[in-house]
Amino acid sequence: MKEKRRLSLYREAKGYSQIEIAEKMSVTQQSISSWETGRTVPKPYQMKLLSQVLEVDMDELFHDIFNVNREEETNVL
Numbered sequence: 001m002k003e004k005r006r007l008s009l010y011r012e013a014k015g016y017s018q019i020e021i022a023e024k025m026s027v028t029q030q031s032i033s034s035w036e037t038g039r040t041v042p043k044p045y046q047m048k049l050l051s052q053v054l055e056v057d058m059d060e061l062f063h064d065i066f067n068v069n070r071e072e073e074t075n076v077l
Contacts, residue, residue, distance in 0.1 A: 006061055008036040010054045024053050041065055 011021055011032075018032040025032070025046060034040040042050060051058040059066060 005036050005038060006063060007050070010056050010061060011036075014054055016054075021050070021053065025049060038064075 011018070018029045018036070022029045022032050027046070031040070031042075035042050047058055047062055051061050054061065
């Protein structure tokens, strides 16, 4: 089973559903799901809004996006 992304963990900790976050962000629930599973990445302004809504620093919330490990980097090249 794949490790849960920080976004889903913080969302659940705040007690929000994907639909509730989607409504606050003016996006679809599918967008939230895609961000949580890593299929897509939110735009910078969406990252900022998510960090405000969830009351979490952007660097903490998107640590897995901002900090690609060396093994993943070499696989891309």
